Amino acid sequence: MMPPEQESSIAAGNVSPNIMLTNWTETVSVHAEPSVSSINTTPCSQDRLPDKQEPNPPRFSILRESLRPVTLKFEDVAYSINLSTKGTCCSNGTKSTKIVLNGVSGIIRPGELLAMLGPSGSGKTTLLTALAGRLPGKVSGTITYNGLPFSSSMKRKTGFVTQDDVLYPHLTVIETLTYAALLRLPKKLNREEKIEQAEMVIKELGLTRCRNNIVGGPLLRGVSGGERKRVSIGQEMLVNPSLLLLDEPTSGLDSTTAQRIVATIKGLARGGRTVITTIHQPSSRLYRMFDKVVVLSDGCPIYCGQAGRVMEYFGSIGYEPGFSFMNPADFLLDLANGIVPDKKLDDQLDVHGTVDHLDDQNSTKQSLISSYKKNLYPALKAEIRRNFQDQVLSSSSGALSLRNSEDQWTTTWWQQFRVVLRRGLQERKHESFSGLRIFQVMSVSILSGLLWWHSGTSHIQDQVGLLFFFSIFWGFFPLFNAIFTFPQERPMLIKERSSGMYRLSSYYFARIAGDLPMELVLPTIFVTVTYWMGGLKPSLITFVLTLLIILFNVLVSQGLGLALGAILMEVKQATTLASVTMLVFLLAGGYYIQHIPPFIAWLKYISFSHYCYKLLVGVQYSANDVYECELGMHCRVTDFPAIKCLGPDNKWWDVAALSMMLVGYRILAYVALRMGQPH
Numbered sequence: 001m002m003p004p005e006q007e008s009s010i011a012a013g014n015v016s017p018n019i020m021l022t023n024w025t026e027t028v029s030v031h032a033e034p035s036v037s038s039i040n041t042t043p044c045s046q047d048r049l050p051d052k053q054e055p056n057p058p059r060f061s062i063l064r065e066s067l068r069p070v071t072l073k074f075e076d077v078a079y080s081i082n083l084s085t086k087g088t089c090c091s092n093g094t095k096s097t098k099i100v101l102n103g104v105s106g107i108i109r110p111g112e113l114l115a116m117l118g119p120s121g122s123g124k125t126t127l128l129t130a131l132a133g134r135l136p137g138k139v140s141g142t143i144t145y146n147g148l149p150f151s152s153s154m155k156r157k158t159g160f161v162t163q164d165d166v167l168y169p170h171l172t173v174i175e176t177l178t179y180a181a182l183l184r185l186p187k188k189l190n191r192e193e194k195i196e197q198a199e200m201v202i203k204e205l206g207l208t209r210c211r212n213n214i215v216g217g218p219l220l221r222g223v224s225g226g227e228r229k230r231v232s233i234g235q236e237m238l239v240n241p242s243l244l245l246l247d248e249p250t251s252g253l254d255s256t257t258a259q260r261i262v263a264t265i266k267g268l269a270r271g272g273r274t275v276i277t278t279i280h281q282p283s284s285r286l287y288r289m290f291d292k293v294v295v296l297s298d299g300c301p302i303y304c305g306q307a308g309r310v311m312e313y314f315g316s317i318g319y320e321p322g323f324s325f326m327n328p329a330d331f332l333l334d335l336a337n338g339i340v341p342d343k344k345l346d347d348q349l350d351v352h353g354t355v356d357h358l359d360d361q362n363s364t365k366q367s368l369i370s371s372y373k374k375n376l377y378p379a380l381k382a383e384i385r386r387n388f389q390d391q392v393l394s395s396s397s398g399a400l401s402l403r404n405s406e407d408q409w410t411t412t413w414w415q416q417f418r419v420v421l422r423r424g425l426q427e428r429k430h431e432s433f434s435g436l437r438i439f440q441v442m443s444v445s446i447l448s449g450l451l452w453w454h455s456g457t458s459h460i461q462d463q464v465g466l467l468f469f470f471s472i473f474w475g476f477f478p479l480f481n482a483i484f485t486f487p488q489e490r491p492m493l494i495k496e497r498s499s500g501m502y503r504l505s506s507y508y509f510a511r512i513a514g515d516l517p518m519e520l521v522l523p524t525i526f527v528t529v530t531y532w533m534g535g536l537k538p539s540l541i542t543f544v545l546t547l548l549i550i551l552f553n554v555l556v557s558q559g560l561g562l563a564l565g566a567i568l569m570e571v572k573q574a575t576t577l578a579s580v581t582m583l584v585f586l587l588a589g590g591y592y593i594q595h596i597p598p599f600i601a602w603l604k605y606i607s608f609s610h611y612c613y614k615l616l617v618g619v620q621y622s623a624n625d626v627y628e629c630e631l632g633m634h635c636r637v638t639d640f641p642a643i644k645c646l647g648p649d650n651k652w653w654d655v656a657a658l659s660m661m662l663v664g665y666r667i668l669a670y671v672a673l674r675m676g677q678p679h
């Protein structure tokens with residue numbers, strides 16, 4: 001537990017600048033005060049004795065120079081979205097525009113913690129995303145960072161903690177932070193220094209005791225919600241961001257944990273960072289930690305300024321809190337909802353529990369918005385403009401410019417590839433080589449081995465059926481595995497790309513390479529078992545060629561799965577399309593139906609299963625093989641109907657067609673990812 005004096009110190013907003021940050025920054029010291037035993041000893045669980053016993057944690061100076069103070073200004077920010085409603089039986093679909101943000105302005109300097117308050121749906125997340133330079137579409141108004149627009153250099157100085165923790169569930173806390181450090185820290189640090197940095201963050205965020213616990217997720221029990229949130233914050237802290245934006249970092253947490261999180265981010269601000277957070281319903285203790293607040297009501301600002309002056313301001317325009325010890329945050333939320341605090345909410349609900357005074361509420365909101373425009377906006381605008389001029393001067397002298405000559409990427413392509421591959425293998429080994437998967441493949445291979453037990457040309461119908469089954473099964477299985485790849489990774493991909501973590505191509509190749517072990521090992525087991533049980537011609541060369549063809553087919557179908565997933569980015573749609581595709585391949589493949597009408601006979605040429613089947617038949621039978629077509633009569637295998645309908649036997653054309661698909665589907669997947677993801 002935190003000592004009472006520390007609790008009160010935090011509650012009073014007297015958080016030491018040294019909290020968590022002694023090792024993080026040397027360049028800026030804002031509101032410096034002597035250090036107290038602080039939240040960097042916050043336990044992972046409640047009792048974190050071992051960390052307290054550690055003498056002085058080593059000073060970590062690697063990123064000392066990377067913190068550059070950022071003054072963020074936004075003026076008249078507006079954003080709207082086009083909504084289209086679906087038509088119903090009685091009305092046609094309509095298109096309308098929803099204004100999400102309207103005329104929001106503010107200024108925040110290094111060392112300050114700004115909180116965005118407002119009811120649900122008031123536009124807090126949208127504003128935060130706009131300030132992080134991540135909002136798609138056109139944002140009107142001006143947003144500047146030290147007087148300059150958002151740039152890729154600024155992107156790397158910005159930490160963004162999303163409301164939902166986007167983390168790999170099977171990785172442990174230390175693995176998560178180490179991989180992030182390896183990916184995000186600059187080239188000039190060696191591997192050991194990067195790992196050391198991850199260890200520092202673990203200590204400073206009080207995660208030591210759960211460092212080896214898996215992070216977990218909705219379906220997998222891992223660390224607690226507060227710990228998971230700290231891991232998310234830690235990922236951003238690794239790069240020592242100058243601008244840190246957090247979306248609801250306390251949602252779903254108990255008040256003590258919430259307080260620790262806010263104290264953490266307050267400490268980060270005091271170390272010279274510019275910190276902005278959205279927050280839903282802060283307690284008065286939390287509220288006192290904020291330096292500035294922006295209050296939004298239906299996307300419009302009703303207050304922007306010092307947190308400690310809200311009561312004074314609203315009092316001056318005729319809105320007093322109902323009672324003297326009211327939590328300022330509750331007061332602000334009531335106002336943002338149009339509820340005048342001296343009226344009890346109960347009075348504003350009718351007997352049915354619905355709001356009776358919607359008009360009153362709307363007029364209160366309008367009055368607050370007008371008061372803001374009249375009383376606060378002119379001074380704010382003047383301050384923004386004044387600072388803008390100062391900043392243009394100082395940035396032209398080079399003092400605050402963020403446009404520096406840093407390389408665009410922190411690590412080389414190859415390093416990124418290796419880290420992402422290792423992380424992917426570690427994360428997916430639980431899924432790829434799970435007992436269930438092994439059981440699935442072993443049972444199907446043993447079953448097919450038994451069904452085709454020592455079948456030879458005397459049972460040509462069965463044997464050709466086995467080859468066709470191979471081509472379909474090893475198309476179907478990898479196709480459906482691959483479909484999930486990008487839709488499932490989408491949140492991670494968006495987050496990591498928009499934080500400049502890696503190049504898309506290194507991620508893409510690492511992701512594909514990460515799937516290969518499972519994609520290639522399982523069919524190898526399958527073909528080996530079937531061969532061993534006598535389902536294939538007893539010739540080693542036939543076995544090897546059969547295996548190679550199956551692996552080729554696996555890679556092609558995996559490519560199609562990746563492309564479908566990347567294009568649609570939605571598992572349900574992609575699996576539906578894949579099912580239809582595989583059904584077409586199954587029917588048009590030439591085994592079940594040999595007299596396909598000419599106008600759809602071309603379908604087989606787009607089917608990888610068709611080429612695979614043809615190649616398998618080609619290596620299984622030679623032109624001289626015969627089978628018993630009628631009692632006592634032998635015919636050439638090439639005249640067997642299911643083989644004859646396959647068409648001219650030119651294996652190199654089949655190999656060329658499969659090769660084109662192998663490359664083409666992967667290019668398609670890459671292009672779809674490139675076009676669909678933020679840069």
Ligand SMILES: Nc1ncnc2c1ncn2[C@@H]1O[C@H](COP(=O)(O)OP(=O)(O)OP(=O)(O)O)[C@@H](O)[C@H]1O
Pocket residue numbers: 081100118119120121122123124125126127280
């Ligand atoms: N892409 C979108 N499509 C449809 N509506 C959107 C979109 N983006 C934002 N909105 C709408 O804009 C409004 C503001 O959303 P936003 O997420 O910024 O609110 P918020 O204040 O952060 O809410 P909460 O506190 O519940 O997270 C909401 O009404 C939301 O439904």
